[in-house]
Amino acid sequence: MTDPEKPAFTPAELERYARHIILAEIGGPGQQKLKRARVLVVGAGGLGAPVLQYLAAAGVGTLGIVDDDRVSLSNLQRQVIHDTDLVGSPKVESAVRAIAAINPHVTVEAHETRIAPDNAADLISRYHIVVDGSDNFDTRYLLADTCAVGKRPLVSAALGRFDGSLTTLKPYERNGKGEQNPSYRDLFPSAPPPGLVPACAEAGVLGVLPGVIGSLQATEVIKLITGIGEPLIGRLLLYDALSSRFETIKYKANTAGAAA
Numbered sequence: 001m002t003d004p005e006k007p008a009f010t011p012a013e014l015e016r017y018a019r020h021i022i023l024a025e026i027g028g029p030g031q032q033k034l035k036r037a038r039v040l041v042v043g044a045g046g047l048g049a050p051v052l053q054y055l056a057a058a059g060v061g062t063l064g065i066v067d068d069d070r071v072s073l074s075n076l077q078r079q080v081i082h083d084t085d086l087v088g089s090p091k092v093e094s095a096v097r098a099i100a101a102i103n104p105h106v107t108v109e110a111h112e113t114r115i116a117p118d119n120a121a122d123l124i125s126r127y128h129i130v131v132d133g134s135d136n137f138d139t140r141y142l143l144a145d146t147c148a149v150g151k152r153p154l155v156s157a158a159l160g161r162f163d164g165s166l167t168t169l170k171p172y173e174r175n176g177k178g179e180q181n182p183s184y185r186d187l188f189p190s191a192p193p194p195g196l197v198p199a200c201a202e203a204g205v206l207g208v209l210p211g212v213i214g215s216l217q218a219t220e221v222i223k224l225i226t227g228i229g230e231p232l233i234g235r236l237l238l239y240d241a242l243s244s245r246f247e248t249i250k251y252k253a254n255t256a257g258a259a260a
Helices: 011-016 027-036 048-058 073-077 091-102 120-125 137-150 209-226 255-259
Strands: 038-042 062-066 107-111 129-132 154-159 163-169 235-240 245-250
Touching: 027 209, 038 048, 048 062, 048 091, 048 209, 062 091, 091 107, 120 137, 129 137, 129 209, 137 154, 137 163, 154 209, 163 209, 209 235
Parallel strands: 038 062, 038 129, 062 107, 129 154
Antiparallel strands: 154 163, 163 235, 235 245
């Protein structure tokens, strides 16, 4: 889970990460794991914005960003990594500038492209953890399937108008009971029919909602890197902003279907 080429902390980094280092659960060793980690964030939009900002602030050493879109004025209501002056610029370029302002110790690898079947495996193989900040089912299934084959943890999330969901996927491993961890297709066997789930451009989305769900994605990544806590493996976290309610649904691998 680490990149051994990353050097030891500078005095400035020790001061920057002091509040992490004094946490017994993270400490110096955990912060070193963060510094050596390589995380790929697919999408620099609503979910990707807070993920990138908080992982950069936390000291994740290398962040990869995949996005082929450009910043539009309608993005700025929720995609807080971008600003008005960069409307019309590539989102990866805008995100690189923002991350440099947050933490100059972070290396950013910009991939101004759309992730697709012909490049997904290669891109994902370069990183230790993948974060799905996409907004369509084709990309979600592609990332889930490719990460499963490539044995990369995937932190997947989705947004509605006033609600969001989140889970962590490691289907290539078994849990403490020896049971196979579930896959994305165990949770969602197939995508809904086209048009059934409208995009945010059609249905709208509460501007602060991606900040809540994206911050939870960043939390999952930090837990995976440092080995603390209990990741959302086999659990789907649901958030309803209108009722301020969190719920968790457990799900399992469909071993009977696999055997068939």
